[in-house]
Amino acid sequence: MKLDAKIPAGPLADKWDLHKASIKLVNPANRRKYRILVVGSGLAGASAAATLGELGYNVSCFCYQDSPRRAHSIAAQGGINAAKNYQNDGDSVYRLFYDTIKGGDFRAREANVYRLAQVSVDIIDQCAAQGVPFAREYGGLLDNRSFGGAQVSRTFYARGQTGQQLLLGAYSALSRQIGLGQVQMYNRHEMLDLVLVPDKTGGEPHAKGIITRNLVTGAVEAFAGDAVLLCTGGYGNVFYLSTNAQGCNVTAIYRAYKHGAGLANPCYTQIHPTCIPVHGDQQSKLTLMSESLRNDGRVWVPKSPAVAAKLRAREIKPHDVAEEDRDYYLERKYPSFGNLAPRDISSRAAKEACDNGLGVAASGQGVYLDFTDAIKRLGHKKIAERYGNLIDMYHRITGDSPYHGPMMIYPAVHYTMGGLWVDYNLMSNIPGLFVLGEANFSDHGANRLGASALMQGLADGYFIIPYTLGDYLAKTGAGAPSTHHEAFKTAHAATNDLLKKMLSIQGDTSPRAFHQRLGKIVWEYCGMARNEAGLKKALQLIPELRAEFWKRLRVTGTEASLNMELERAGRVADFLDFAELLCRDALDRDESCGGHFRTEHQDAEGEAKRDDERFHNASVWEYLGENTPPVKHIEPLVYEEVHLATRSYK
Amino acid sequence: MSSTSHHPAKNLNLTLRVWRQPTAGQPGRLVDYALTEVSPDSSFLEMMDQLNEQLVAKGEEPVAFDHDCREGICGMCSMTINGVPHGPERATTVCQLHMRHFHDGDTIIIEPWRARAFPVVRDLVVDRSAFDRVVQAGGFISARAGSAPDANELLISKQVADYAMDAAACIGCGACVAACKNGSAMLFVAAKASHLNALPQGQPEKDRRVLAMVRTMDSEGFGNCTNFAECSAVCPKEIKLDHIAHLNRDYLVATVKNFFGKVE
Numbered sequence: 001m002k003l004d005a006k007i008p009a010g011p012l013a014d015k016w017d018l019h020k021a022s023i024k025l026v027n028p029a030n031r032r033k034y035r036i037l038v039v040g041s042g043l044a045g046a047s048a049a050a051t052l053g054e055l056g057y058n059v060s061c062f063c064y065q066d067s068p069r070r071a072h073s074i075a076a077q078g079g080i081n082a083a084k085n086y087q088n089d090g091d092s093v094y095r096l097f098y099d100t101i102k103g104g105d106f107r108a109r110e111a112n113v114y115r116l117a118q119v120s121v122d123i124i125d126q127c128a129a130q131g132v133p134f135a136r137e138y139g140g141l142l143d144n145r146s147f148g149g150a151q152v153s154r155t156f157y158a159r160g161q162t163g164q165q166l167l168l169g170a171y172s173a174l175s176r177q178i179g180l181g182q183v184q185m186y187n188r189h190e191m192l193d194l195v196l197v198p199d200k201t202g203g204e205p206h207a208k209g210i211i212t213r214n215l216v217t218g219a220v221e222a223f224a225g226d227a228v229l230l231c232t233g234g235y236g237n238v239f240y241l242s243t244n245a246q247g248c249n250v251t252a253i254y255r256a257y258k259h260g261a262g263l264a265n266p267c268y269t270q271i272h273p274t275c276i277p278v279h280g281d282q283q284s285k286l287t288l289m290s291e292s293l294r295n296d297g298r299v300w301v302p303k304s305p306a307v308a309a310k311l312r313a314r315e316i317k318p319h320d321v322a323e324e325d326r327d328y329y330l331e332r333k334y335p336s337f338g339n340l341a342p343r344d345i346s347s348r349a350a351k352e353a354c355d356n357g358l359g360v361a362a363s364g365q366g367v368y369l370d371f372t373d374a375i376k377r378l379g380h381k382k383i384a385e386r387y388g389n390l391i392d393m394y395h396r397i398t399g400d401s402p403y404h405g406p407m408m409i410y411p412a413v414h415y416t417m418g419g420l421w422v423d424y425n426l427m428s429n430i431p432g433l434f435v436l437g438e439a440n441f442s443d444h445g446a447n448r449l450g451a452s453a454l455m456q457g458l459a460d461g462y463f464i465i466p467y468t469l470g471d472y473l474a475k476t477g478a479g480a481p482s483t484h485h486e487a488f489k490t491a492h493a494a495t496n497d498l499l500k501k502m503l504s505i506q507g508d509t510s511p512r513a514f515h516q517r518l519g520k521i522v523w524e525y526c527g528m529a530r531n532e533a534g535l536k537k538a539l540q541l542i543p544e545l546r547a548e549f550w551k552r553l554r555v556t557g558t559e560a561s562l563n564m565e566l567e568r569a570g571r572v573a574d575f576l577d578f579a580e581l582l583c584r585d586a587l588d589r590d591e592s593c594g595g596h597f598r599t600e601h602q603d604a605e606g607e608a609k610r611d612d613e614r615f616h617n618a619s620v621w622e623y624l625g626e627n628t629p630p631v632k633h634i635e636p637l638v639y640e641e642v643h644l645a646t647r648s649y650k
Numbered sequence: 651m652s653s654t655s656h657h658p659a660k661n662l663n664l665t666l667r668v669w670r671q672p673t674a675g676q677p678g679r680l681v682d683y684a685l686t687e688v689s690p691d692s693s694f695l696e697m698m699d700q701l702n703e704q705l706v707a708k709g710e711e712p713v714a715f716d717h718d719c720r721e722g723i724c725g726m727c728s729m730t731i732n733g734v735p736h737g738p739e740r741a742t743t744v745c746q747l748h749m750r751h752f753h754d755g756d757t758i759i760i761e762p763w764r765a766r767a768f769p770v771v772r773d774l775v776v777d778r779s780a781f782d783r784v785v786q787a788g789g790f791i792s793a794r795a796g797s798a799p800d801a802n803e804l805l806i807s808k809q810v811a812d813y814a815m816d817a818a819a820c821i822g823c824g825a826c827v828a829a830c831k832n833g834s835a836m837l838f839v840a841a842k843a844s845h846l847n848a849l850p851q852g853q854p855e856k857d858r859r860v861l862a863m864v865r866t867m868d869s870e871g872f873g874n875c876t877n878f879a880e881c882s883a884v885c886p887k888e889i890k891l892d893h894i895a896h897l898n899r900d901y902l903v904a905t906v907k908n909f910f911g912k913v914e
Contacts, residue, residue, distance in 0.1 A: 051795040066716060067782050069822055070724045086802065122796070129798035131791045131851050133815040140805030159815055164723055168818065172790035179786035187779065216771055245718040279691040284699055285720050393722065396739075396746045397693075462795040510706045512699065556711045561673065562772045564714055565706065 001262055001622045003635045006423045007111045012641050013093075016115045019424070020467050024474035031056035033478035036469070037210055037225035039191045039252055041068030043163075043454060044437025045231030046170035047461025053177030055466055060223060061174070061183055062212060064190040064247055064567075069171045072233060072245040073457060076163025077290035077390065079147060079155035080127075080454040082120040087144050091152040093117045098642065099150050100452060103342055104417070104445020105594035105610065106644050107268070107618070109637060111424060112442045119463040120455050124156055126462055130169040133158050146295055146340065147450040155451045160290055160389045166454055170461070188215040190567065191252045192498075193491045194228065194259050196430065197481045207256075207433035208481050211491045213499070215567065218560040220495050222483040226473060227432045229465065230256060231457075234416035234438040236269070238575045238582060239527070240519020242413035243275060243288040249571035250578045253420050253439050261428045262421035262620035262633065264441035266578070267586035270448055270595045271528050272414035273299075273346035276397055277366040286412035287397055289369070289390055291450040294339040296374035296383065297407070299346070300328045301367050305357035312362055318370070318406050329353060333605075344447045344595045345607070347411035351528045352606065354410070361408050370406035411528060415453060417444045417595065418585070421620045421635070425468035426460060432476070434469060436460035441618065446594025499559045502569045507552030511569040514549050518572070518579055521545065526583050531599045535587040539580060546576040581621060581630060588632060591615045612644050662688040662749060665757040666701060668713055671770050674777075678770065680759070690750035694737065695720060695727065697749055698760075715774040722746040722886060725821035728828070729774055730761040735825035735884045743823065743886040763828035767835070767871040778824050780870035781838060788862035789842040791851050804850050817845035819887040826881035826889075832873030837881040839867050840897035841889045847900055857904035857913040864901055 008019040026034070034057050038049040041063040049061040063071065083096040097117035101108055124142070128134060134156050135143040144153045158165040177183040195209035209224040235250035236242035257263040274289045302308050302321050310316045329349055334341040341349075350367050353359065360366050375383050380403065384391070391402050400407070419441040426434050426442075437457040444452065481487075525538035549572070557563040592601040592608035593615070601609040610616075618635040663686040671678025685701050692700070695717050702712035718726045722743040729744045731737035737747045752758065760774065768776040806814075820841035827835050843860050846852035852859070875894065882891045907913050 047795070054794050065718055065724075065726060066778060067822065069782075070718055070726050072719060072724070075719050075721055075723050084801075122798075124801045125798035126793065126795055128801035128804065129791065129793035129851055131814070131846050131849050133811055133818050133845065133849070134801070135815075136806050136808050136811040138808050140807050141802050158818075161723065161819065164821075165815075165818060172785065173793070173795070175782065175786040176790040176792060178782075185782075187782075245724065246720060247718050280689050282689060282692045282696040282700055284693070284696050287721050392741070393746070396722075396742055397748065398691075399748070399750055466795070508707075510703055512703060554706065554709075556706055556709065562714055562775065565712060 001260070001429055001620070001633050003262065003421065003429060003620055003633055004423060005109060005635060006425060008424065012111065012114050015111050016118055023467060023471035026470045026474050028056055030478065032058060034058065034473055035060060035225040035480055036227050036229065037223055038062070038229045038231060039210060040071065040231035040233060040439070041174065042071030042073035042231060042233060042437060043167055043170055043457030044461045045229070046071070046167065046174045047458050048229055048231060048436055048465050049183050050170060050173035050177050051462050051466050052469070053182035059177070059183040060186065060225065062186045062189045062191060064188065064215060066187055068174055068185060068187070069168065071167060072248055073167045073454070074164045075245070076454055077160045077288065078292040079145060079157035079162045079451045080123065080166060081147065081154050081449070081451040082124045082156060082455065083117055083154060084121055084124060086142060087153045089152045091154045095152065096120060096154065100443070100449055101445065101642050102645070102647055103449040104447055105608065105647050106445065106612070106616070106642065107593050107637065108445030109442055110639050110642060115464070116443050116456060116459050119459045122463055123455060123458045127166055127169050130173060132165045132169040135159065145292060147291060150449070157292070160292070160387065163454060166458065170458070186212070189213070190215055191232070192255065192495045192570065194256045194433070195222065195487050195491045196259055197485055197487045199431070199476065204431060206431040206476070209483065209488055211495045213495070216562050218558070218563065220492060220499070222488040222492050224480045224483045224488065226476070226478060226480045227434060227469060229434045229436060230420065230439050231436045231461070232439045234419070235578060236413045236416055238518070238579050239413045239523050240515050241278065241283060241286050241523070243272060243286050246285065249574065251571055251574045253435070254574045254578050256420060256428065256430065256433060258623050259430065260623065261430045261433060262622060263581065264418060264421040264618050264620045265585065266418040266582045266621070267589055267596045268417035268446045268594060269413060270343060270415040270417060271347040271411045273343055273350055273411050274369060274409040275412035276394065277361040277408050277410040278363060287393065288412070288414060289394060289407065289409060291343070293369060293387060293390060296378070296386070297339065297369040297371050298328055298373060299330045299339055299367060299369055300326045301353045301358040301360060303327045308358045308360055311360045312364065318368060327358070342447060342449065344597070348528055348597060350411050361410065366408040366410045368406035369409045371402055372406065375403065415448055417441065417446060417448055421618070425471065426465055427468070427472060432472065434465060436465060446596055498570070499566065502553060502566065502573070503555050503559060505550065505553045507554045509552045510554055511565055511572045514545070514553065515568065515572045515575065518542070518545060518575060522579050522582065526586050529597050529599050530586050532587065535583050538583040539587070542576065542580045542583065549573065549576055584630070585619055585621065589615060589619060608647070616644065659690045659750070660754060662690065662752060662754045662756070664688055664752065667757060667759045669761045670713065670773055672772065674769055674771055688749050690748070692749045693720065693745060694731070694747040694749065695745050713774060714772045717745060720745040723821060725823035728763050728776060728823060728825070730763060730828055732759050735763065735828040736886055741886055741888050763824050765824070765827045765833040767833060768824060768827065780872070781822050781824065781835070783870060784835070784839060784863050784866045785842065787866035788859040789846070791846055792855060793851070806850060810848055814845050814848045817841045817848065817889065817893050820889055821887060823886065825884045825886060827872065829880040829884040830873065831878055831880070832876060834875045834881070835867050835872040836875040836894050836897065837885065837889055839863050840893040843900065844893040844896040847896070856900065857907055860897065860900045860904045861908060861913065
């Protein structure tokens with residue numbers, strides 16, 4: 001596997017401009033000769049498909065839901081970062097770049113992150129032009145708020161529904177292209193395999209197509225194109241319980257991995273500190289409460305385990321606990337950032353408190369997020385204005401009102417920084433295969449800062465891929481292969497065989513039951529705090545569970561109809577494979593950094609201890625076959641400007 | 651009884667009367683299922699998962715229903731519960747509805763969205779692609795990526811921004827259509843049109859937008875609005891009827907201008 005990041009030469013601040021000026025272009029009159037396949041219609045997919053359509057390319061876009069507007073980007077609450085410095089508080093492209101690199105615990109690719117910060121300002125302009133209803137101040141100018149890991153106020157927002165509004169902006173641009181006939185939209189289509197075809201000179205295979213399943217009729221179809229863009233989101237659902245949507249899955253990127261695409265840093269999983277605690281065994285997903293709540297809410301637990309026990313049993317109420325008996329532990333441990341300490345740090349602190357018997361939810365896994373002081377300081381009305389919909393959401397789910405007592409929160413799996421390896425052009429090591437948004441590994445390092453996922457998805461789709469894809473297409477020329485090509489037939493047949501296989505087992509255990517069991521293993525041994533013994537145990541349990549899956553799976557119904565059991569079975573089958581890679585990567589990375597915490601590597605205060613000498617690099621895994629362990633390749637991270645430092649938020 | 655629940659309370663035993671329909675072309679019917687030991691802290695869809703696991707264990711096909719985010723924002727979940735789209739709680743989607751709002755011994759009737767423009771696909775799953783086609787006709791502002799001015803160059807008063815956000819909050823679920831006796835999509839179309847038409851960026855295309863969206867809405871088989879107001883009552887995002895008034899006004903103006911050849 002050849003890993004060439006293709007980082008352009010020149011000073012960091014000039015690389016992207018120099019690159020844009022030197023890459024090849026596709027003549028406007030020639031663009032209609034190309035067909036681009038975009039899988040996924042979230043922020044990355046919709047913005048890419050729309051923008052490529054605007055440029056004149058023919059685009060086919062696929063999503064598994066009934067409409068592109070359902071993509072899970074829609075659920076992001078808090079906001080989107082950009083280095084506009086409208087607040088006059090010291091922000092700049094460089095500062096956003098540095099905050100993001102530091103937030104990623106110095107494990108991201110420098111040049112990609114700098115570019116992200118650079119184009120962030122363009123994103124806000126584009127969204128405003130589309131009519132995204134960002135919050136405004138009384139004078140008519142855009143409003144900002146603060147987010148975790150930053151000491152400037154650089155986050156733009158639309159109430160508590162920023163993800164929704166940004167996605168609807170991209171969806172409206174996409175809709176316009178669909179209406180114009182520039183984009184063919186395939187709703188309720190799930191990509192089940194990637195198709196590689198040797199290039200015109202008979203050389204290295206390029207990604208030239210996909211195999212999909214029509215989720216209504218069950219028909220398996222092949223689609224050919226000049227390039228494939230995977231914009232399929234993250235793999236958080238390997239934990240079963242996460243803040244992801246029910247359908248989110250690893251299948252598209254995992255199938256690409258099986259065809260030789262490098263999968264990088266899967267162990268970098270992000271746990272979000274403020275989610276609503278689990279209520280019981282029927283829990284199907286976890287609900288996130290926006291990080292923005294931590295602007296005004298104060299996180300605490302009682303100082304004494306005895307008091308905590310009384311709170312859990314509901315013998316006393318939170319307001320019965322005197323101030324001096326409360327531990328506002330984030331404020332105590334991290335005075336500079338307080339309640340806005342980055343996610344990984346806040347999540348581990350919550351786990352630590354609960355492991356020490358100070359948890360306040362009935363299950364023992366929950367801490368308080370308290371608005372009492374903020375309500376006294378700002379008034380009920382102001383709090384309702386800022387967080388109204390989040391507070392309503394909390395009340396709907398738990399039956400409790402945060403106006404009358406603190407909320408309970410607990411960390412939950414939220415985002416995945418790992419993904420398919422890409423170079424500076426967002427192309428994987430498989431030519432013609434581009435990966436955008438959460439599905440790729442590049443910009444967030446070992447930990448993503450709040451409000452930067454939205455930024456990355458749109459940066460990739462609106463402002464990066466339109467340039468870098470053009471360079472690839474100009475070099476390879478137009479002329480997608482026909483779907484009659486052997487490679488398509490093989491992939492088509494393999495997909496059909498797999499579907500039939502899952503239906504034929506007729507065991508006694510549902511896909512959901514297997515998914516739940518897998519989730520428990522991965523959360524226990526590869527969750528917030530990992531260690532060698534636990535990871536080795538997981539690497540034993542997961543193959544056992546997988547073997548059981550292929551013996552005892554029960555899928556009702558047929559493949560020639562709408563069959564949600566069959567859909568889930570396929571996704572769980574890939575999770576069962578992928579989970580092993582996740583744990584293997586966590587075991588291999590013998591250091592702590594960002595969201596990857598190995599208990600063997602922590603400093604005296606319990607903070608992550610990196611090993612820059614051995615691990616200042618990206619781990620890129622290569623699939624070698626069914627029963628063979630994968631091999632690891634390394635992309636060394638070369639920092640031209642940033643000096644590696646201990647990531648401290650004190 | 652799980653010790654992790656938020657409020658220790660009795661589990662529910664329920665009768666679920668669910669619409670089953672194998673495909674679009676085959677007839678459907680209501681089928682009764684008994685479901686016991688439902689936690690009051692479960693969400694409605696978690697309760698449906700419980701039913702489905704029970705059916706699968708018996709080798710029967712589970713009830714197909716649309717869902718994804720399970721947090722009230724994607725607009726996929728679409729069940730009519732005891733005759734009310736999204737069920738009994740105001741401003742709440744079906745995925746946000748929790749079983750503590752029901753009683754032990756209840757019979758709950760669960761149906762898909764009922765509207766001519768939303769044909770049933772299977773069981774509780776319907777086809778809402780008509781909504782996408784309405785948006786494709788005009789629910790956008792034409793702004794090519796890369797051509798936008800600085801976002802602060804356009805001053806938008808807080809009042810207008812908030813009004814636009816109120817309208818933009820629509821999640822495209824279709825409950826409005828399902829609740830309306832005429833199957834009208836006016837609230838959905840109005841929400842989108844008034845969001846964009848309220849903003850300065852939306853002004854250049856204002857007239858084209860409403861004419862195209864309303865024309866498409868009519869051709870998709872939605873009914874006409876006769877002011878029942880059921881739509882707004884069931885809307886999980888509480889979109890107000892004011893937006894319909896706004897749409898009607900913009901549509902009238904656009905129609906008159908179009909008559910005089912002033913709209914391109």
